[in-house]
Amino acid sequence: MYKHLTLEIEDPQVLIMTINRPKALNALNTEVIDELDDFFARSYKQYESLRAVIITGSGEKAFVAGADISGFKNLNEATALQLSLDGKKVFDSIENFHLPVIAAINGYALGGGLELAMSCHLRTASDNARFGLPELSLGLIPGYTGTQRLIQLVGKGRALHMMLTGKMINADESQSFGLSNLVCSKETLLEETVLLVKKIIKNGPLAIEETIKCVNAFFDADSDGDQYESEQFARLMVSADGREGSLAFLEKRKANFIGK
Numbered sequence: 246m247y248k249h250l251t252l253e254i255e256d257p258q259v260l261i262m263t264i265n266r267p268k269a270l271n272a273l274n275t276e277v278i279d280e281l282d283d284f285f286a287r288s289y290k291q292y293e294s295l296r297a298v299i300i301t302g303s304g305e306k307a308f309v310a311g312a313d314i315s316g317f318k319n320l321n322e323a324t325a326l327q328l329s330l331d332g333k334k335v336f337d338s339i340e341n342f343h344l345p346v347i348a349a350i351n352g353y354a355l356g357g358g359l360e361l362a363m364s365c366h367l368r369t370a371s372d373n374a375r376f377g378l379p380e381l382s383l384g385l386i387p388g389y390t391g392t393q394r395l396i397q398l399v400g401k402g403r404a405l406h407m408m409l410t411g412k413m414i415n416a417d418e419s420q421s422f423g424l425s426n427l428v429c430s431k432e433t434l435l436e437e438t439v440l441l442v443k444k445i446i447k448n449g450p451l452a453i454e455e456t457i458k459c460v461n462a463f464f465d466a467d468s469d470g471d472q473y474e475s476e477q478f479a480r481l482m483v484s485a486d487g488r489e490g491s492l493a494f495l496e497k498r499k500a501n502f503i504g505k
C-alpha cells in the first residue's frame with residue numbers, strides 16, 4: 246500500500262511500521278513524510294482493533310539516518326519552510342496521536358530520524374543505536390522541532406551539548422539521559438518493545454489517551470494542563486472504564502475495559 250512504509254500487524258492491537266529505504270539508511274524524503282502523514286491522519290482508521298503503533302527502521306544499521314540530504318540542493322527558502330512545516334505537522338500528529346506510538350530504534354537515529362523518534366511517546370533502543378542531531382555540521386539547524394523536543398526530553402545543557410557539538414550518544418547514554426526508556430540487544434528489540442506495548446495497553450484506552458493529552462498540554466502554551474487534567478479526571482471517574490477499573494480492583498479480578 247505504501248512505497249516506503251511496511252505495515253505489519255503483530256496482533257490485531259499492535260501495528261509495526263517499518264521505514265523501508267535501507268540503501269539510504271532509511272533517510273526521510275518527502276515521500277516518506279507524505280506516507281507517515283497519510284497513516285497518522287487517515288489510514289490507521291482501517292485497523293479497527295488497533296491500540297498501539299511501533300515505528301522502526303529496516304536493516305541492521307539504522308532507524309533513520311536523518312532527512313534525505315540528497316534532496317536539500319533543490320530547496321529554496323520557501324520550499325525549505327514548507328518542508329519544515331509539513332514535517333512538523335506529521336511529527337505533531339504522532340505526538341498527539343490518541344494511541345501510544347513507540348520508536349524501536351535499531352541503529353542510527355540522526356537529525357530528522359531522532360526528531361521522528363522524539364515525537365513518539367516512548368523510545369526503545371538496541372545496544373547498537375546511536376543518537377544525534379548533526380545538522381550544524383551541514384551548516385543547518387534541526388528543522389523538525391529537534392531544538393524544542395530534545396530540551397524537553399534531556400534538559401537544556403545536554404541538548405545544547407548534543408546540538409552544538411553534533412556528538413552522537415550511544416544507547417546506554419541515551420537511557421541515562423532519559424531519551425530511551427529501555428535498551429536491549431538488537432535481536433530482542435522488537436520482542437521487548439511489543440512486551441512494553443502490551444503492558445501499556447492492558448490499561449484503559451481512554452485513560453491512556455487522556456494521559457498523553459495531559460502530558461502534551463504541559464508543553465502547549467495555549468493549554469492549561471492542570472485544569473485539563475482535573476476535568477479529564479472527573480470525566481473518566483464517571484466513565485464506564487473508570488467505574489469498571491475500581492470495581493474490578495474491589496472484586497479482585499481483571500478489569501474489562503471497553504474504551505468508553
Ligand code: DAK
Pocket residue numbers: 268269270272310311312313314315320324325326328329330332353355356357358379380383385387388389
Ligand atoms: N540522506 C541521504 N542519504 C544518506 C543519509 C541521509 N541522511 N545518511 C546516509 N545516507 C546514505 C549514504 O549516502 C550512503 O549511500 P551510498 O553512498 O551507498 O549510495 C548510504 O546511505 C550508506 O551510508 P554510509 O556509507 O555513509 O554509511 P556509514 O556506515 O559509513 O555511515 C552514517 C553511517 C549514518 C554515520 C553516515 O551515513 C552519515 O553521517 N549520514 C548522514 C547523517 C546526517 O548528517 N544526518 C542528519 C541529516 S540532516 C529541514 C527539516 C529537517 C531537516 C533538514 C531540513 N527543513 C525544514 C528544510 C533535517 C536534517 C537532517 O536530518
